[in-house]
Amino acid sequence: MRRADVSRPIGVFDSGLGGLTVFKALSRRLPGEDLVYFGDTAHVPYGSKSAAEVERCSLAAARFLMGKHIKALVVACNTSSALALPRLRRELPVPVMGVIEPGARAAALASRGGKVGVIGTEATVLSGAYPEALRRALPGAKIKAAACPLFVPLVEEGWWGGPVALETARRYLSPMKRFGADTLILGCTHYPLLKGVIGRVMGPGVRLVDSAVEASKEAARQLEAMGLRRVAASRRGRWSFYASDAPRRVLRLARRWLGTGELRVELANLP
Amino acid sequence: MRRADVSRPIGVFDSGLGGLTVFKALSRRLPGEDLVYFGDTAHVPYGSKSAAEVERCSLAAARFLMGKHIKALVVACNTSSALALPRLRRELPVPVMGVIEPGARAAALASRGGKVGVIGTEATVLSGAYPEALRRALPGAKIKAAACPLFVPLVEEGWWGGPVALETARRYLSPMKRFGADTLILGCTHYPLLKGVIGRVMGPGVRLVDSAVEASKEAARQLEAMGLRRVAASRRGRWSFYASDAPRRVLRLARRWLGTGELRVELANLP
Numbered sequence: 001m002r003r004a005d006v007s008r009p010i011g012v013f014d015s016g017l018g019g020l021t022v023f024k025a026l027s028r029r030l031p032g033e034d035l036v037y038f039g040d041t042a043h044v045p046y047g048s049k050s051a052a053e054v055e056r057c058s059l060a061a062a063r064f065l066m067g068k069h070i071k072a073l074v075v076a077c078n079t080s081s082a083l084a085l086p087r088l089r090r091e092l093p094v095p096v097m098g099v100i101e102p103g104a105r106a107a108a109l110a111s112r113g114g115k116v117g118v119i120g121t122e123a124t125v126l127s128g129a130y131p132e133a134l135r136r137a138l139p140g141a142k143i144k145a146a147a148c149p150l151f152v153p154l155v156e157e158g159w160w161g162g163p164v165a166l167e168t169a170r171r172y173l174s175p176m177k178r179f180g181a182d183t184l185i186l187g188c189t190h191y192p193l194l195k196g197v198i199g200r201v202m203g204p205g206v207r208l209v210d211s212a213v214e215a216s217k218e219a220a221r222q223l224e225a226m227g228l229r230r231v232a233a234s235r236r237g238r239w240s241f242y243a244s245d246a247p248r249r250v251l252r253l254a255r256r257w258l259g260t261g262e263l264r265v266e267l268a269n270l271p
Numbered sequence: 272m273r274r275a276d277v278s279r280p281i282g283v284f285d286s287g288l289g290g291l292t293v294f295k296a297l298s299r300r301l302p303g304e305d306l307v308y309f310g311d312t313a314h315v316p317y318g319s320k321s322a323a324e325v326e327r328c329s330l331a332a333a334r335f336l337m338g339k340h341i342k343a344l345v346v347a348c349n350t351s352s353a354l355a356l357p358r359l360r361r362e363l364p365v366p367v368m369g370v371i372e373p374g375a376r377a378a379a380l381a382s383r384g385g386k387v388g389v390i391g392t393e394a395t396v397l398s399g400a401y402p403e404a405l406r407r408a409l410p411g412a413k414i415k416a417a418a419c420p421l422f423v424p425l426v427e428e429g430w431w432g433g434p435v436a437l438e439t440a441r442r443y444l445s446p447m448k449r450f451g452a453d454t455l456i457l458g459c460t461h462y463p464l465l466k467g468v469i470g471r472v473m474g475p476g477v478r479l480v481d482s483a484v485e486a487s488k489e490a491a492r493q494l495e496a497m498g499l500r501r502v503a504a505s506r507r508g509r510w511s512f513y514a515s516d517a518p519r520r521v522l523r524l525a526r527r528w529l530g531t532g533e534l535r536v537e538l539a540n541l542p
Contacts, residue, residue: 042324043314053313053516122520150435153424163438164421171435245324249393 006230009034009240010219011070013061016044017156017250018189019076020257022099025216026074027258030223032235036068042245042270045152046079047121047188054123058084060270062092064242070094071228074219078188078211079121082129095226102218103185103211104133108141110183110207115142117181119172119198120188122147130187144179148172148188155190156253161197169194169201177202185209193257242268277501280305280511281490282341284332287315288427288521289460290347291528293370296487297345298529301494303506307339313516313541316423317350318392318459325394329355331541333363335513341365342499345490349459349482350392353400366497373489374456374482375404379412381454381478386413388452390443390469391459393418401458415450419443419459426461427524436465440472448473456480464528513539 010030012023016039023037043049043057058080062073072095075081075088081098089096107116116138118130125147134141150168159165176184184206186192192210199208223229230237243250247265255261281301283294287310294308314320314328329351333344343366346352346359352369359367378387387409389401396418405412421439430436447455455477457463463481470479494500514521518536526532 042320044319048315048517048520049313050517149428150421150424150430153421157420159421162442164435164442167435167438171433246319246321249319 005071006228008069008071009036011065011068011073012037012076013040013058013065013073013080014077014189015040015046015057015079017253017257018152020254021189021192021212022074022076022215024258025213026219027237027239029216029220030229031237033230033237035237035239036065036070037239037241038065038268039243039250040270041243041250045121046077047123047149047152049123051083051123051127054079054083055087058088059091062088064268064270066092066094068240072097072219072223074215075099076189076212076215079123082124082127095222095228097215097219097222099189099211099215100129100187101133102214103187103209104130105137106214107134107183107185107209108137110209111138111141113182114138114140115180115182117176117179117184118143118145118187119148119176119184119191120145121152122149124187130185144176144181146172146175151188151194152190155193158256160193165194165197166200169197173198173201181206183207183209185211187211239263241265244268244270276342277499279340279342280307282336282339282344283308283347284311284336284344284351285348285460286311286317286328286350288524288528289423291525292460292463292483293345293347293486295529296484297490298508298510300487300491301500302508303501304508305510306508307336307341307511308513309336309539310514310521311541312514312521316392317348318394318420318423320394322354322394322398325350325354326358329359330362333359335539335541337363337365339511343368343490343494345486346370347460347483347486350394353395353398366493366499368486368490368493370460370482370486371400371404371458373485374458374480375401376408377485378405378454378456378480379408381480382409382412384453385409385411386451386453388447388450388455389414389416389458390419390447390455390462391416392423393420395458401456415447415452417443417446422459422465423461426464429527431464432467436468437471440465440468444469444472452477454478454480456482458482510534512536515539515541
């Protein structure tokens with residue numbers, strides 16, 4: 001990749017809106033970079049799809065972003081990171097970064113007793129990707145994974161606190177408490193928005209690892225290492241947003257999550 | 272359609288698994304009929320998709336079922352009934368029956384004070400299809416519609432009772448109680464599985480209209496009227512199930528909802 005290419009945007013892709021937490025973390029860490037977000041809202045949620053379907057949808061999304069001339073792709077979706085990363089890395093001519101490796105490494109550093117819990121979608125949990133990455137980062141770790149299918153719709157409904165979120169968290173997390181996790185990976189980019197209730201249920205002794213924040217740190221490090229990081233301290237990056245369906249709904253949630261009214265979302269029809 | 276065609280199966284289509292409530296009601300009312308179910312699990316949920324995307328997915332599903340030589344199609348999905356029925360009726364050579372008209376007519380008969388509430392997905396509510404059908408069936412009716420996006424994932428998670436379902440119902444239904452609905456249409460085929468908590472929150476004075484049951488009654492009446500009803504009292508109909516993704520998950524839920532272990536689900540890839 002030529003030197004001039006550092007001015008190209010970074011692509012951020014998620015099955016829906018959860019990736020906006022990664023987008024937000026990236027925009028804070030790399031404020032001078034242009035960012036292009038694509039939410040595959042026509043096919044959300046990936047979490048209950050088969051591996052083949054997740055791979056197919058992920059590739060179509062990545063190709064769409066390649067058309068926006070990105071210099072690197074951040075797969076801001078745990079399900080897609082778990083199931084489609086090898087294929088994306090094989091097929092794309094730019095660096096592809098996921099959310100699972102960074103989350104697993106951060107958990108390995110954070111854990112004091114070696115008991116690590118992971119929560120995510122059904123597909124992420126079934127893939128076994130987190131336990132595999134954790135065992136590499138922290139040999140001998142005791143690991144427990146649990147799917148929390150209702151967390152994504154809860155977040156998209158905007159019910160981040162209150163009795164429904166709290167009761168749902170209690171029910172999903174009670175096996176984690178019995179297991180005695182000292183560290184819990186929020187292995188879905190929607191989950192950081194529920195950090196309050198998750199922390200309340202798990203208690204103050206348990207460290208929560210936010211895969212969105214960890215992914216943004218790792219992306220910044222990798223871009224730096226590859227000479228792809230844009231050095232323009234005074235510049236404020238431009239943001240673009242695309243969604244494969246229902247852009248108005250995406251706009252409403254994006255404004256709320258990112259805390260700014262100054263953005264637009266365009267419709268992008270995918271195969 | 273020739274007389275011999277009465278032996279063909281009835282197609283039942285839903286975006287996912289909710290239509291199994293219609294399937295169950297149909298199988299009880301028409302035990303001698305062969306039934307073919309198709310759940311478009313690769314594209315579920317339709318409820319947060321745009322109208323154009325719902326129409327596109329519905330047509331692909333209907334064409335798949337036409338390939339199974341059905342004599343009639345029951346659109347067991349409120350969102351699809353609200354948005355795609357005219358197009359399906361135009362394009363298919365067999366009778367197409369929805370769930371909205373029957374539900375609206377049943378509510379008009381049930382309502383004593385003319386105050387009718389409707390709950391459904393975001394797309395169903397935005398379509399305005401229920402209020403429109405209700406005004407035809409009960410001129411002068413006072414109508415209030417509300418979207419309950421979390422009900423579908425709650426049902427699919429199997430949390431049909433308990434504190435989460437109850438708190439969620441309380442929150443969604445409090446505007447309905449303030450409105451003073453005397454009748455409430457469960458305008459999504461998933462919702463009958465939450466009838467217990469919905470009834471508890473609304474109170475005993477409010478009549479609940481189950482769109483799945485009403486749709487099955489209407490389908491039986493129409494097949495009879497068109498001479499398409501199979502008259503074979505001693506015969507037990509054959510059932511087939513197809514899903515466009517994750518057939519094992521469908522199988523697990525279908526066995527639970529239909530209360531029988533003797534069924535199989537085949538994968539059907541759609542465009």
